[in-house]
């Protein structure tokens with residue numbers, strides 16, 4: 418029986434230093450929970466001269482990844498270095514060497530998770546990745562364990578802390594997009610390349626991970642419809658508010674007999690929707706299970722200690738399995754064939770904001786386009802003409818297919834200029 422479990426930590430930045438802090442500060446509790454000592458024996462860094470957010474003995478640090486991956490005394494490799502190829506290779510090597518792996522890397526898990534989990538199964542090793550989605554929220558564990566008895570039919574989440582922080586600051590404090598992004602970066606929420614936050618890729622990766630798990634099928638990044646924050650125009654947040662909606666960057670996925678649809682986009686959420694009041698860097702995931710009905714998990718989606726909480730919980734799970742000698746026993750193989758829904762069977766209400774020449778007959782020309790495509794309108798609002806003789810029209814549709822929405826937008830371009838358009842969440846009565 419082991420009396421000590423040793424960790425090799427790949428990365429000592431925002432998350433890695435949080436992992437060290439929690440392991441140090443909660444050492445007594447961990448010893449009580451596990452009955453053994455858990456300690457960090459080696460840490461990979463790039464730059465030996467950097468100031469660190471947590472302190473460890475200087476001799477644990479190395480810039481040579483092989484020194485960690487080839488160390489037979491290490492039981493668990495914690496990958497919090499980020500990036501793609503090197504991190505993926507490190508996870509593969511660690512699994513090949515029979516080590517348990519914990520990662521916070523959604524880039525790797527979204528794009529290579531299926532093959533890495535298969536490798537973990539073959540090598541009878543654990544590969545845990547709770548921190549990869551919604552930092553401090555135990556969402557992976559909830560889908561794998563808490564809701565294991567149910568069939569999930571939809572998931573909706575605010576799964577990117579940076580974009581939620583930016584939208585909150587813009588709405589509540591009238592902050593500019595640039596200032597809000599700079600603050601999110603300074604607070605350690607944004608990715609090394611924040612374009613993956615604001616362009617929706619980070620959230621899309623998280624939705625791939627969640628949807629694959631929730632529906633027990635392979636979901637690929639190409640399957641996700643992605644629209645980023647660049648689609649948002651000045652005045653859109655206020656317009657949303659005027660109609661009783663809140664603009665949020667939301668990841669959504671549903672499964673029915675036509676297949677799965679997954680999207681990440683700025684959408685209009687009714688103010689009464691539970692996700693509308695999730696602000697700043699907080700995340701929340703709203704789940705609908707056939708048996709359980711609605712549930713929602715809420716918490717910090719990014720940041721050093723919240724994310725490290727999930728990483729260390731995965732370490733604890735791996736330690737328990739080591740002590741019971743049951744690592745690598747989870748079933749990861751997908752149960753269902755991958756089936757993605759076509760555009761013409763994805764239904765929603767839409768918001769269309771147009772700029773039109775303020776002249777006689779323009780409104781009837783526009784509404785005729787909607788009728789031709791079988792898209793019925795819930796409301797039409799016209800704003801007075803500006804000095805340039807153009808006025809703005811805001812149209813809300815009833816539920817139409819995404820294909821109808823795209824066809825209408827394309828055809829409108831001859832008669833009007835489309836300023837912005839968004840999906841509206843909710844039923845007709847919202």
Ligand SMILES: NC(=O)C1=CN([C@@H]2O[C@H](COP(=O)(O)OP(=O)(O)OC[C@H]3O[C@@H](n4cnc5c(N)ncnc54)[C@H](OP(=O)(O)O)[C@@H]3O)[C@@H](O)[C@H]2O)C=CC1
Nearest residue numbers: 428429430431432462463464497498499521522719720724
């Ligand atoms: N920050 C957050 O809130 C969250 C992050 N994540 C994920 O966690 C992972 C880590 O993120 P975060 O801690 O923010 O990243 P940081 O950039 O803060 O830290 C990365 C660490 O890895 C080290 N590192 C990176 N590449 C190399 C390399 N090639 N060789 C040696 N060392 C290397 C860096 O070394 P050095 O310090 O010397 O530069 C640094 O210590 C990422 O996958 C991220 O997506 C997940 C959820 C939330």
Ligand SMILES: N[C@@H](CC=O)C(=O)O
Nearest residue numbers: 577578579606608719
């Ligand atoms: N950049 C990410 C960090 C956590 O995954 C975010 O903003 O959510």
Ligand code: NA
Nearest residue numbers: 547550551554
């Ligand atoms: Na999580």
